[in-house]
Amino acid sequence: MTSDSINSPRLPALPAQSISHDVLMEKYVQRDEHCIDDIHQRVARALAQAERPGHREIWASRFLQALQDGFVPAGRIQSAAGTTLAATLINCFVQPVGDSITGNDEGYPGIYVALAEAAETMRRGGGVGYDFSRIRPHGAWVAGTRSSASGPVPFMRVFDCSCRTVESAGARRGAQMGVLRCDHPDIEDFIAAKDHGELTNFNLSVGLTDAFMQAVCDDRHIELVHRAEPGPRIRTDAQHQRGDGLWVYGVQPARALWERIMQSAYAHSEPGALFLDRINTDNNLSYCETIAATNPCGEQPLPPYGCCCLGSIDLTRFVKNPFEPSARFDEEGFSRLAGLAVRMLDNVLDITAWPLERQRQEALDKRRIGLGFTGLGDALVMLNLRYDAHEGRDAARRIAQALRDAAYAVSCELARERGAFPRFDADLYLSRNTFSSRLPEAQKARIRADGVRNSHLLSIAPTGTISLAFSDNVSNGIEPAYAWRFARRKRLPDGGTEEYIVEDHALRLYRQRMGAEAPLGPAFVSALEMSALAHVKMVAAVAPYIDAGISKTVNVPADCAYEDFKDLYMQAWQLGLKGLTTYRPNASTGAVLEARSRPSCSGCAAPVPSA
Known part of the structure; x- marks a missing residue:
């Protein structure tokens, strides 16, 4: 070969x-080890251990040839396969985050349980992506207490700090992706989360729906919704519970929110765009999973606990x-x-x-x-x-x-x-x-x-x-x-x-x-x-x-005019990208x-x- x-x-x-x-x-x-060929031999022998006894030497030779011919496994495999490191060979994961603090939220781990799971994953060398959309918005009522919710962004700061603190196996810096749906009531706080240099251990992407994108095209309003009931301190006449059980926290012109997304991307290259409906429609396993987030670089849309x-x-x-x-x-x-x-x-x-x-x-x-x-x-x-x-x-x-x-x-x-x-x-x-x-x-x-x-x-x-x-x-x-x-x-x-x-x-x-x-x-x-x-x-x-999926970054020069930049995500959606x-x-x-x-x-x- x-x-x-x-x-x-x-x-x-x-x-x-x-x-x-x-x-x-x-x-x-x-x-x-002293050179690439030493690494190739170690990796080839390690991967051949999954083959049947008696055939492993043959496969190790074939795998070594594949590596020499131009197959480049991801960094976790290159650094840890065949070693005694307590490291995973998997580069990245998606971890679920629920709305409760420590308990389960309809099968989703509580926020601090999710934090502990993410810390262990990063300690073993894996990057992590999360959808924070289940966390109730700032000011929402917390049942059984006299307090109101903090919202997703403050909890993201906790995850950011944990990532900065945890040293991963194999001396790899932690990597995280934070996703929030475009119709979450705290979406503007999320878009602005990096305006002042915070969340440096996160990439951020907005989860965009076809309904929202069409509302942008048609210049219509969108509802900002969540399943948590608004508390008395923030309840307004506009808030009500929909037939699907979600609470409407307000409405907003879709184009105004879209402009905010694009201005932020122009100013400091975030948030990125994830087109959730396209991801789920195209998914081979849409019959048994729903995807709401990706790994930190965006090339793998994954379900809860999924890996790349x-x-x-x-x-x-x-x-x-x-x-x-x-x-x-x-x-x-x-x-x-x-x-x-x-x-x-x-x-x-x-x-x-x-x-x-x-x-x-x-x-x-x-x-x-x-x-x-x-x-x-x-x-x-x-x-x-x-x-x-x-x-x-x-x-x-x-x-x-x-x-x-x-x-x-x-x-x-x-x-x-x-x-x-x-x-x-x-x-x-x-x-x-x-x-x-x-x-x-x-x-x-x-x-x-x-x-x-x-x-x-x-x-x-x-x-x-x-x-x-x-x-x-x-x-x-x-x-x-x-x-x-x-x-x-x-x-x-x-x-x-x-x-x-x-x-x-x-x-x-x-x-x-x-x-x-x-x-x-x-x-x-x-x-x-x-x-x-x-x-x-x-x-x-x-x-x-x-x-x-495909991880693609559109590099634009610093002097690119905003007018030449502002339609990029819309063009990507219209072309059917994820x-x-x-x-x-x-x-x-x-x-x-x-x-x-x-x-x-x-x-x-x-x-x-x-x-």
Whole structure:
């Protein structure tokens, strides 16, 4: 299954960049390891332990080849598989949060029980996403007391403090996602939660419904609702109980709230947008779960206690004759590797440590995995295709389709060998306008005959650190290259930072093959040299082939006008996406990356602005 190297046999391998070496040594190597191949051997042996005795050495050899050929498991797997660390191999989870303080709220753990569960999850190395919408709004009546509720945002501060305090296994900083529905009475407090530098250990996203989005389009009002009864101190004539049991706390013009969301996203890059109805309609398991939140980076919409078992394939490894007129993508080699990667991620679910028993039960009932890719931007450059052009999007679409077809085919083979996931029901799984209902007919027939091992198989995650450490800084996930040469600040263990000059992998390979003075062609277009809409259109091209989600950040320059920014989330909803985030450097967000002088580039725009 080995693919030919993309490097000419006459040229030496690219020397490691200093930041790639330092990140590898700091985050991934274990005792007595010194290089990537040492990590590969440890990970391959660990994942092979899920295979039958007597076959493990064979599978360990195949898994090692897969890692050498460009499969890049997520950071938790790279750092902890095959070690004695008390760490999970799962990057992220979603944890439920109820409305009571310590008891159960219709099966949801009380707030401080949820806090303890999240702390244990982060201590074991997992990031956590939460939907805080069940917490009653500020001022609502608390039955059996003389007090009124604090609302979600004050409790989020407690979770933020806990995340900052807990040291995770493997020295990983805690990561959290906080979600609140757009119709929660405290939604404006949530949107403003980061206005003064708070909640630094959270990403924030608003859970947007189709009803709300349509109300924005139609310039109508929306009701702000919750199931908790308003207290006497805040009761108004507008408040009443609806037929569905929810209490109406007030009404608001949808466009006014929408404007508040977009102004906040423009000012400090949050909140992001999650389109809840699209997420749940598309969900293969909508017959047995409802999703209200995602993992911290947004690529995995998950039910309570759900997890994301992630890995990515480096697309640049499958570009033949890069930068030449004869450049092509090796779809056959890519599909073979994708199939083996599915088996490896399925094995992760059986060998990992689980922070909580509920997480283990949820994972083994549904066996979600998230195979994706990294290096899309660089691969398109190597194929002489612009990321922001129709031809580039069409190539990405074909790659995503090949990934889908290979992944589902192997998951069916695994179901025949190991059994389908326990919650599998063929009739329900293949109906109701879900992602799986739109699979090719031959694939659906196979699923009916053999079952499928994994309820979900595909997710495109951000891969900044693993792409930097294991793939010579290829462009991150689905993103285009941020810049061809830039300064990157890396956080040090003592809390300080160190600045590195980093070059993009495609540029380094181009210079090696074409010479230091060769002008760059028009395919060398970076994130800030294309329109924001071009970023959104790339997600729309790939999304129909990805069953879970895609983490995509639309990078916009600091001097982008608000008028050119304010419609991005609306465009994403109209294109059928599940979510989107933006990043515009400013005084409050700062900048981890700063573009430096751009190499000469024929046929491209002006130099990249500093970020």
